[in-house]
Amino acid sequence: MWLINTTTVALEDKNISSTPYAILSHTWGEDEVTFEDMMTGQEKGKKGYVKIIHTCRLAKERGIAHAWVDTCCVDKRSSAELAEAINSMFNWYKLSEVCFAHLEDLDLHHGPEDDQLSGLSSCRWFTRGWTLQELIASRNLEFYDSAWNYRGTKAQLQERISGITGIDTAVLEDNAILETIPVGKRMSWAANRETTRVEDLAYCLLGIFGVNMPMLYGEGNKAFGRLQEEIIKETTDLSIFAWKSSLYEEKHLGTSRLQEFRGILALSPSEFAHCRKLHRTSTIRYGHEYSMTNKGLRLETFLGESKNKEYVLNLACKIPNDDSYPKVGVYLTKTADGFVRSQPHELFETYDDLLWAGPRHQIFIRKHVTSFGSTDLARRLEMNIASQFNICPGFKLVSFAAKPADLWDTLRQEFVTDRSEHFTGFLDFQLADTAKTFIYRIYVVCGLTVNSPSGDLKPWMSIYNSTDKEYPDIMRCVDGYYSSYGEEYYLHELRDYVLIYGAVRRVGRPREISLPSSDAAHRLHISLGTLQRSPGSSHTITVNVSNMG
Numbered sequence: 001m002w003l004i005n006t007t008t009v010a011l012e013d014k015n016i017s018s019t020p021y022a023i024l025s026h027t028w029g030e031d032e033v034t035f036e037d038m039m040t041g042q043e044k045g046k047k048g049y050v051k052i053i054h055t056c057r058l059a060k061e062r063g064i065a066h067a068w069v070d071t072c073c074v075d076k077r078s079s080a081e082l083a084e085a086i087n088s089m090f091n092w093y094k095l096s097e098v099c100f101a102h103l104e105d106l107d108l109h110h111g112p113e114d115d116q117l118s119g120l121s122s123c124r125w126f127t128r129g130w131t132l133q134e135l136i137a138s139r140n141l142e143f144y145d146s147a148w149n150y151r152g153t154k155a156q157l158q159e160r161i162s163g164i165t166g167i168d169t170a171v172l173e174d175n176a177i178l179e180t181i182p183v184g185k186r187m188s189w190a191a192n193r194e195t196t197r198v199e200d201l202a203y204c205l206l207g208i209f210g211v212n213m214p215m216l217y218g219e220g221n222k223a224f225g226r227l228q229e230e231i232i233k234e235t236t237d238l239s240i241f242a243w244k245s246s247l248y249e250e251k252h253l254g255t256s257r258l259q260e261f262r263g264i265l266a267l268s269p270s271e272f273a274h275c276r277k278l279h280r281t282s283t284i285r286y287g288h289e290y291s292m293t294n295k296g297l298r299l300e301t302f303l304g305e306s307k308n309k310e311y312v313l314n315l316a317c318k319i320p321n322d323d324s325y326p327k328v329g330v331y332l333t334k335t336a337d338g339f340v341r342s343q344p345h346e347l348f349e350t351y352d353d354l355l356w357a358g359p360r361h362q363i364f365i366r367k368h369v370t371s372f373g374s375t376d377l378a379r380r381l382e383m384n385i386a387s388q389f390n391i392c393p394g395f396k397l398v399s400f401a402a403k404p405a406d407l408w409d410t411l412r413q414e415f416v417t418d419r420s421e422h423f424t425g426f427l428d429f430q431l432a433d434t435a436k437t438f439i440y441r442i443y444v445v446c447g448l449t450v451n452s453p454s455g456d457l458k459p460w461m462s463i464y465n466s467t468d469k470e471y472p473d474i475m476r477c478v479d480g481y482y483s484s485y486g487e488e489y490y491l492h493e494l495r496d497y498v499l500i501y502g503a504v505r506r507v508g509r510p511r512e513i514s515l516p517s518s519d520a521a522h523r524l525h526i527s528l529g530t531l532q533r534s535p536g537s538s539h540t541i542t543v544n545v546s547n548m549g
Contacts, residue, residue: 025138336417444541477497528542
């Protein structure tokens with residue numbers, strides 16, 4: 001590690017484990033001294049040299065023979081050295097004997113006479129990304145104003161600093177407790193901070209979360225996505241997903257309105273601004289495993305249900321709302337390729353302790369959804385096929401299954417078709433009367449097809465009695481599907497028999513059937529209908545069951 005000799009003001013290669021050193025925290029300005037300047041003797045003509053001289057002076061006064069300044073102690077021409085410095089930065093500040101924080105815009109006589117630090121909150125130092133970890137990591141931090149006058153220590157000013165930054169005073173006192181602070185809350189500390197390069201908004205937080213990753217300048221916002229993935233590898237804290245979307249952030253990605261759907265990862269720390277008072281819920285079951293895969297976030301969970309029939313993922317944390325502390329979750333929508341986050345501009349709130357009580361199942365949530373992907377997804381969801389049963393008194397469903405099960409949305413009772421003209425599914429259910437004199441197994445086969453000549457997609461459907469001898473091929477496909485544990489081949493066969501072979505044989509697609517009871521006392525009439533409650537909503541197959549006397 002390169003350090004400055006505080007007597008000669010020359011760079012020396014030292015082992016920091018055995019070399020005490022002071023360190024500078026500051027905001028970069030114009031004409032800073034670089035590593036190359038120090039090596040070629042060009043440093044004295046630079047404006048930034050003054051900061052180096054003052055840092056060395058303050059260190060020497062404390063008997064410290066070496067100092068580190070980020071502008072000139074890292075050879076930024078070497079990508080390996082730069083990567084090492086960025087990944088080690090938090091630890092370097094933590095190991096320093098003292099950190100001098102230079103507030104270049106804090107004037108000596110700024111503010112009223114009784115408060116010589118009234119301008120502290122408006123200092124640029126509190127708005128920059130890199131200075132966040134420097135503030136937290138440094139054990140002994142001293143503040144100096146624009147003229148290098150001493151203005152106090154972190155310990156002396158911790159209440160005021162906490163009010164400015166949102167960082168708990170306990171963290172300012174001892175950064176060892178950093179790992180106990182929820183991820184979402186730690187993210188909120190960076191919500192209003194900026195960096196010159198967009199990638200640095202992720203890289204400057206590595207130490208805050210105790211992770212490392214390669215530096216890839218040029219990747220833009222992807223860096224913050226990679227940061228979240230690295231954090232996910234090291235924690236089971238679900239508050240990392242407690243962000244809310246903002247139009248400001250999405251405009252940076254080229255969209256003029258909030259997306260209807262997003263992935264599970266945030267775009268920026270600014271989306272955690274509301275998490276300053278977030279804390280985990282009390283539970284003995286911290287630590288359910290989840291991980292990021294090529295299909296998205298994989299986790300085992302029980303999804304709750306909102307009043308509007310939406311899935312809700314429990315984040316196991318609370319965010320104060322006025323004087324109350326509701327539990328929070330995020331809204332999810334099922335798609336053909338896993339879940340996505342819906343209504344990403346808000347969080348779900350509840351006081352119901354039993355909302356998320358139930359058996360856990362494995363789900364996948366997509367990592368990212370682009371603006372185009374969100375619009376396209378909304379269009380695809382318009383062609384979902386829902387089901388609705390209208391059953392006359394005295395009869396009931398005694399069993400129900402929808403296949404393929406992975407494309408069936410149990411909450412909304414609809415197939416997720418992905419707007420595919422090849423989609424085929426079927427409902428498999430049994431109807432019975434209360435006296436059990438009547439029991440039949442029924443299949444409703446449905447799908448999408450292209451409507452000529454417009455080219456639009458439209459739903460189709462047909463109904464079959466499992467004992468009907470007229471449609472042996474239908475029954476063979478259904479039986480084959482079950483015996484093969486859901487082989488898609490049989491769904492294609494089922495579609496062909498209903499749409500193609502049925503037309504060739506001129507048997508059509510039956511939309512109703514009539515079934516006698518076992519004692520011939522009455523007949524049950526079952527018919528299919530369709531409805532669409534509003535433009536853009538799913539098409540619904542209605543199964544109407546009536547007693548014909």
